[in-house]
Amino acid sequence: MTLHAQLLPALTRARAQTDSLFELLDPAALYARPIPERHRIIFYLGHLEAFDWNLLRPALDRPAFHSSFDRLFSFGIDPGADDLPRDQPADWPSEDEVRGYNTRVRSSLEAALGAPPPSLSDQLLHVAIEHRLMHAETLAYMLHHLPFEQKAAPALSRARAGPSPENRMVEIPAGTATLGRNHREGFGWDNEFVAHRVEVPGFAIARYKVTNGDYLEFVKAGAPVPHFWTCREGAWCYHGMFEDVPLPLDWPVYVSYEQAQSYARWKGRSLATEAQFHRAAYDGDAASDGFAGGNVDFRSWDPGPVTACQPNPRGVSQMVGNGWEWTATPFAPFSGFEPFSFYPGYSANFFDGQHYVLKGGSPRTARCLLRPSFRNWFRPAYPYVYATFRLVEN
Numbered sequence: 001m002t003l004h005a006q007l008l009p010a011l012t013r014a015r016a017q018t019d020s021l022f023e024l025l026d027p028a029a030l031y032a033r034p035i036p037e038r039h040r041i042i043f044y045l046g047h048l049e050a051f052d053w054n055l056l057r058p059a060l061d062r063p064a065f066h067s068s069f070d071r072l073f074s075f076g077i078d079p080g081a082d083d084l085p086r087d088q089p090a091d092w093p094s095e096d097e098v099r100g101y102n103t104r105v106r107s108s109l110e111a112a113l114g115a116p117p118p119s120l121s122d123q124l125l126h127v128a129i130e131h132r133l134m135h136a137e138t139l140a141y142m143l144h145h146l147p148f149e150q151k152a153a154p155a156l157s158r159a160r161a162g163p164s165p166e167n168r169m170v171e172i173p174a175g176t177a178t179l180g181r182n183h184r185e186g187f188g189w190d191n192e193f194v195a196h197r198v199e200v201p202g203f204a205i206a207r208y209k210v211t212n213g214d215y216l217e218f219v220k221a222g223a224p225v226p227h228f229w230t231c232r233e234g235a236w237c238y239h240g241m242f243e244d245v246p247l248p249l250d251w252p253v254y255v256s257y258e259q260a261q262s263y264a265r266w267k268g269r270s271l272a273t274e275a276q277f278h279r280a281a282y283d284g285d286a287a288s289d290g291f292a293g294g295n296v297d298f299r300s301w302d303p304g305p306v307t308a309c310q311p312n313p314r315g316v317s318q319m320v321g322n323g324w325e326w327t328a329t330p331f332a333p334f335s336g337f338e339p340f341s342f343y344p345g346y347s348a349n350f351f352d353g354q355h356y357v358l359k360g361g362s363p364r365t366a367r368c369l370l371r372p373s374f375r376n377w378f379r380p381a382y383p384y385v386y387a388t389f390r391l392v393e394n
Contacts, residue, residue: 035142167207
């Protein structure tokens with residue numbers, strides 16, 4: 001089977017994943033903006049198809065049929081807190097118009113992809129698939145912040161909670177970390193290239209991610225409450241995707257980078273750098289990262305206990321899955337970085353010193369994005385993502 005033949009079913013599966021998210025919604029919720037820094041949900045309904053269309057149409061030599069929608073739904077936004085969008089629901093097209101556009105895009109692409117021309121590269125198909133799967137996670141945390149009554153909850157099997165475990169430090173010896181990937185290793189986003197080795201002095205890292213129980217002590221000492229916590233009848237709860245539950249003390253706490261840094265300083269410790277994360281997570285071998293059986297790849301809507309998986313060969317648990325991990329590393333290019341010619345702003349627009357690298361993955365992260373070289377990034381005050389952290393002693 002050719003790579004093209006393998007990628008087309010993967011695109012179909014990715015479409016099914018994002019389609020299922022919109023099926024959860026009360027139609028009225030499409031015009032909601034559950035996160036102030038993001039577009040209304042209706043944008044994402046059109047964006048996923050418009051992105052594929054704008055990306056693949058030139059190589060497939062398909063004629064444009066709705067240029068205004070091609071532009072309207074082309075790019076998302078990432079404003080600072082002082083530059084939030086002010087559009088109103090009435091400023092957007094109707095749901096029927098957007099779905100009609102989507103249907104025509106898909107039918108046109110599917111007809112062309114049945115016998116793709118040589119001008120269609122495997123790289124473009126990889127971009128279409130992974131872009132959509134990244135948005136499957138973005139949409140999940142956006143929908144997470146909608147009122148429960150605007151979502152149809154599927155059958156749930158919530159992970160059992162327990163007490164917060166003792167979180168001992170694990171010694172990681174000095175050595176090298178390989179960051180990034182080489183082009184011969186297959187597809188990667190532009191910021192993943194090129195592979196290089198970094199010398200990392202010895203350090204100690206916490207066996208587990210910081211838990212809700214750990215962070216509760218910080219809140220009792222006067223720290224701000226995490227975004228995913230809510231108070232019900234005088235007791236703290238975790239605000240889940242479909243219900244609030246009594247605060248699970250052994251689940252990882254989801255916080256912003258600023259909150260993670262504050263907690264680390266309170267403990268007299270620090271966050272891991274990107275290179276330290278690699279030393280602790282991969283031990284030079286992608287197969288040792290311990291995500292098998294972990295809370296990743298759309299396995300759950302919410303996190304679970306930090307003790308749910310066996311530790312990796314380094315003795316560190318859940319470096320991949322159950323929540324992205326903030327690092328102390330600003331998002332910046334590797335030496336040899338070259339932007340995609342067809343998507344020059346994908347990474348370069350965020351090399352601004354105002355975004356930090358996250359590694360690992362969350363319950364809603366697709367398996368293909370769990371490769372060691374993949375880099376996620378967000379603003380330090382952004383509290384909505386499924387992001388946690390662990391402590392380091394240098």
